[in-house]
Amino acid sequence: MSDETKQTEGAEEISEPPTNEAETQETPEISNQDPIEALPPEYRRRHMLDFFRRPRRRIRGHEDEDDSHKYAIKKAVSVEGFVTLAVVLAIFVPIAIIMGFGNMLNTLFYNAWDLLLNTCFYLMGVAVVIGALSSVLTEFGVISLANKALSPLMKPLYGMPGATSVAIFSTFLSDNPAVLTLADDVRYRRYFKRYQLAGLTNLGTAFGMGLIVVITMAGKGVREGGHVGLAVAMGVVGAILGSVLATRLMLRKSKKMFGKDEDAVPDLEHTFDAVNQREVRKGGAVQRFFDSLLEGGASGVKIGMAIIPGVLIIANLVMLLSDGRPTTVGENGEIIKLAYTGAAGEGVGLLPWIGNLLATPFSWIFGFSTPSAISVPITALGSAGAAVALVGDGVFTATEIAVFTSMCMFWSGYLSTHVAMMDSLGFRKLTTSSILYHTIGGIVAGFCAHWLYVLVALLF
Numbered sequence: 001m002s003d004e005t006k007q008t009e010g011a012e013e014i015s016e017p018p019t020n021e022a023e024t025q026e027t028p029e030i031s032n033q034d035p036i037e038a039l040p041p042e043y044r045r046r047h048m049l050d051f052f053r054r055p056r057r058r059i060r061g062h063e064d065e066d067d068s069h070k071y072a073i074k075k076a077v078s079v080e081g082f083v084t085l086a087v088v089l090a091i092f093v094p095i096a097i098i099m100g101f102g103n104m105l106n107t108l109f110y111n112a113w114d115l116l117l118n119t120c121f122y123l124m125g126v127a128v129v130i131g132a133l134s135s136v137l138t139e140f141g142v143i144s145l146a147n148k149a150l151s152p153l154m155k156p157l158y159g160m161p162g163a164t165s166v167a168i169f170s171t172f173l174s175d176n177p178a179v180l181t182l183a184d185d186v187r188y189r190r191y192f193k194r195y196q197l198a199g200l201t202n203l204g205t206a207f208g209m210g211l212i213v214v215i216t217m218a219g220k221g222v223r224e225g226g227h228v229g230l231a232v233a234m235g236v237v238g239a240i241l242g243s244v245l246a247t248r249l250m251l252r253k254s255k256k257m258f259g260k261d262e263d264a265v266p267d268l269e270h271t272f273d274a275v276n277q278r279e280v281r282k283g284g285a286v287q288r289f290f291d292s293l294l295e296g297g298a299s300g301v302k303i304g305m306a307i308i309p310g311v312l313i314i315a316n317l318v319m320l321l322s323d324g325r326p327t328t329v330g331e332n333g334e335i336i337k338l339a340y341t342g343a344a345g346e347g348v349g350l351l352p353w354i355g356n357l358l359a360t361p362f363s364w365i366f367g368f369s370t371p372s373a374i375s376v377p378i379t380a381l382g383s384a385g386a387a388v389a390l391v392g393d394g395v396f397t398a399t400e401i402a403v404f405t406s407m408c409m410f411w412s413g414y415l416s417t418h419v420a421m422m423d424s425l426g427f428r429k430l431t432t433s434s435i436l437y438h439t440i441g442g443i444v445a446g447f448c449a450h451w452l453y454v455l456v457a458l459l460f
Helices: 003-015 048-052 079-099 101-139 142-158 164-173 178-183 194-198 200-205 210-218 228-258 285-306 308-321 350-357 359-365 371-380 384-389 398-411 414-425 428-459
Strands: 036-038 057-059 327-329 335-337
Touching: 079 101, 101 142, 101 164, 101 178, 101 285, 101 308, 142 164, 142 228, 164 178, 164 200, 164 210, 178 200, 178 285, 178 414, 194 200, 194 228, 200 228, 200 414, 200 428, 210 228, 210 384, 210 398, 228 398, 228 428, 285 308, 285 414, 308 350, 308 414, 350 359, 350 371, 359 371, 359 428, 371 384, 371 398, 384 398, 398 428, 414 428
Parallel strands: none
Antiparallel strands: 036 057, 327 335
């Protein structure tokens, strides 16, 4: 090809007028089809079980798997509406028949009022104090010190950074929400990956109200001999073993969801080595102390408000299903059950009834020899303080004291606080898994406490 031909072709290409992008864009077609369409066959054939499933539906342009949208679109009338109505009726109609409809409503309302005043505000006070203390510890490097010193222990045991030990001590000295006041501080979150932060609820709750439980149980007398101090010590060891299991199960779940490399505090303007460096406030030591003290306390108030819905709803239901029917003692010493009055704390006794049905397996797993022993860990599902109050002096054996110590500390009312804690940490989707793993961990903790005490008692 000659040079003249090449120049001519080049000139023709240059001389072509530029096209307008707006003109070349295709005009979107206006469709009169239903905006809800079935997913394509390629999407539905991702799994063999999809053959047996009904085709999933989505809004055109907004797939139902998109996490950026809070809501999805479903039919106005669907099966889940009838199922939900049936479940609600199946729960509350029998309770209303037993207690009376008016008494049931009054009990629900008075329970909520009592929980708000005596439980939620108490937990808020705990959160404020622990929040202020943890903020000061973070500001002046105590948590950084604990992270470096205890990482060789916490990493192989729990798969968590050494800073997690501060959460354990905080909940042991106070209650479960102490975890939230720590995790609310961005500087504390820097020590964690995102999947590790999801396991903080299970780990912290496993030691909730531990100091109160240990001191109370250590002061109880036992029947049939045995050493109370040894029983309490084995209970603490059992709680530690259960916490390892529950935390590891939770990390296994969260790691699959978030991966192992995503930071708990991503996209920060100032990045640094969180292990060898720390971030502090500007100003002198006195100013930093008061700023951290007040800001930590304010964070505790926010956390205290966040846990109110979970406590008032979950703990209320647990109390309603527990045994709270008013009774009196007759002339011959027999217990006479009275009619329901609609007061706070009344219940239908479903949970203790289930416990009595499972008395035989529980006697082997936990070593319970007293029928009423099962009511203690069941009550701990809603409140560890209420569960400890059920333990009489000289009523239970040392083996049962070991199990009570372990399970009351490990569960420590987690049904009342777990939902709110997971929600506050930003892991609402993992709440069900977290509750399941904590239930399993509590059973394992009680089992280990029982058999560890039996073994140690035989040896010594």
